[in-house]
Amino acid sequence: MNAIDGTDRQIKTEEVPPPSLLAIVLDTNPHAWAHLSSTLPLSSAVSALLVFINAHLASGNANAIAVIASHTHRAAFLYPTPSSQTSKSNANGDVETNGGEKGNAALENPNKYRPFAIVEQEILNNLNSLLTETHELHLTSTPTTLVGGALSLALSYIAKSTLLASPVDTLVSENPLSALADSETMHAQRVPLTSRILIVSVSGDLANQYIPVMNSIFAAQRKRIPIDILKLAGDTVLLQQASDATGGVYVKPERPEGLLQYLMMAFLPDVTARRSLVMPSAGGVDFRAACFCHRKVVDIGYVCSVCLSIFCSPNLPDNLCLTCSSYLSLRSAQTATPALIPRKKKKKKRHGADSATPGGSTPVGSSTPLHG
Amino acid sequence: MSASSSQALEYLELLPRQTHTKLYEQPSTVLAIFRCMLPHLAKSIVMAMLYMTGPFPSGDLDAWFKPDGKKDKEKALSVLEQLHIILGKQDSQRHISYELYKGFAHSLRQALTGGGTHRSFGVPSSQLDSNKVSVTFLDEYARKQWENILFYMVGSTVGLTGSNMVGQDIGEGTKALLRAGDFVKVAHGRVSITRTGFTFVLQETNAQVWSLLIVYLKHAPQLGMSETDVLSFLFMLGSLELGQDYTTSTLSPTQLQMLEDLSAFGIVYRASKTSQTFYPTRLAVTLTSDSGALSSDSLSSSLAPSSRSTPKGFIIIETNYRLYAYTSSLLQIAVLSLFTKLTTRFPNLVSGKLTKESITRAVKLGISSSQILSYLTSHAHPQMQKNQPFLPPTVMDQIRLWEYEGERVETTNGFLMKEFATESEYRDLVSYAESLGVLVWRNDAKRLMFVDRIEQISLYLGKRKNRGD
Structure with a gap:
């Protein structure tokens, strides 16, 4: 009789972990991959990634995946294929219609679990077309990659899927705006879709995208979406901050050729599993910001008192802030401060007792070398 | 892991090691077991070890887990050991390290990469079927067959027998199976439902299918079928595609015989008994996935978001x-x-x-x-x-x-453990039993504990003896 009290009431707390959506941002910067080709060519990286994707799909019945390529001149979905490109791939996996004979054979391979085959086929097709569409003109224009755009694509896809995953489907479809508006309060009542983003990054020096990437990071932080970083090459201040701010995993493999093992061990456990696992993180994080005027990572900067924009030099045109156009005379600030500044540098948020100054050890924006 | 698959897990755990080894030869079976039988953390452990070159030292495994995740770790490891997926080894320095059983690892890798020539994910029919059936038809067929079975069981108790509302009768084989599984008993030509029958009826459809199939499995040897063959066929069915016709030419005689019984349950559909093809119905393709996961339909593009065989929520x-x-x-x-x-x-x-x-x-x-x-x-x-x-x-x-x-008294079958030599030994075992979830009752003053399952405990005791003295 004593068993009947409030604690006993929930008959069976749902033991099934919530479905998890993994959005992978794959950096396909040709310059960087060419640089890596001796240790880890793109083809083997992609095949490792495909096995990892299959493993993720197998880890939960309702698990989903999205793959986005961040290329030099644009960010593109690799999976799911944007609907304008396919001849409607719906329902019973009838995607073979556009794959021709060859696609058919691959999909009907009795040695392969069909959902895996479909995902794999689409990713490879889309990656192929993305690479064939790339011209020299695109390559010479920039040595880096559009990670900011890819991140926002991933975030918007996650937001959409989270809405779609709600069990109160009818309510959302009747009035999607109201659901959006009070998404904070509604959240507790839905079966939550736990999402995370994995960025497989090979390019360095993303400082020129400081603002869009930072905005995406804050959006992810607010939505509690961890951003995991797998840094195969290059070093960026920015992505470290991304994983640190969102509570994601940061791994910079010493041996990129063992990519699959890194993926399986550090990146496969989803948010539910991570509660009981110790996950690798960035350690000493470099918190320096990039200035808004030249997109350079700065140790000391000047901050607009109205909009908090950061500038690297006190010489602003007309003494107006570049972002908000309010009057901002930095020359006086510079002269009024004697030799005190270098000692104070900047307020650093530190983790634990780690005392190594990251600013000193990290090379400033080691950019991706131009290849060929 | 849902309620429905936990039944199947319980059944699987009790199988001997030889059966497991045999089962793990088929990548589809391995994938299905991985997908729906293993606890969540066990999946993480298996995947971390899958491409590891050497064994995984238990010290490293402990370091990987947070201190408060220890309970979950023990549970995951015990399931994995019971299913013969991982093997704990002791080297000369008494360090324990774990590794995956070779067969399991091999098959799982094949399933993930799609290699090999095992053809275990079903061979689609190459000929164009002139009278291909639609998904709605399959759903309707599955629902009808399954409701007939349920109605056969419930009908008599609520006094609806003889009414012509659910016209068709179910096959003799199915009736025999229901009797064998103690779901119904027949007295004086009248069918009445039993206690297990009630449990059965009140479950979710997916769980019902599994309960019936487990009874089927237990009686498979009597029908002259091999258990492994039956099981791997079931797991294969779970990985098939709804609305696709598959050829029967690659199936073994046992599996052909099964096909007949399964179509009586509404799990597969065949146009006729001699038909060269078969269609899995929704009951089959959801065997190894969560019926409860409503979101799966809207998220994965491979599944049609149509109504389930039983309407949800009314x-x-x-x-x-x-x-x-x-x-x-x-x-x-x-x-x-x-x-x-x-x-x-x-x-x-x-x-x-x-x-x-x-x-x-x-x-x-x-x-x-x-x-x-x-x-x-x-x-x-x-x-x-x-x-x-x-x-x-x-x-x-x-x-x-x-x-x-x-009812004021509750009974649990199990084992009383007593006469512990030392307090620490008692504490250790109690905490282990607690983390496995088998501890039913304890009395610290008298050093008594009561557990409802003993296999893991005795294994643990044996291990500790080896390690300790």
């Missing part, structure tokens, strides 16, 4: 014990009438009341309060599902109280 219960069920299905009404005093019936709605009388009557028939509650919860109307918990707490408590009035 029951509303108010705090005044009134119950409204938006259904016109005779079966649902029959099930409801087992524990509800139904009063009114409209074309699409029945209403009634949960009363002390109706609940105690159900309890006397052998239905437990938790079965009633789980039935009501799993069929709660979407409007009810907005509340947390779904059902009004007063109703839940009252149903339980009504049941408890009749």
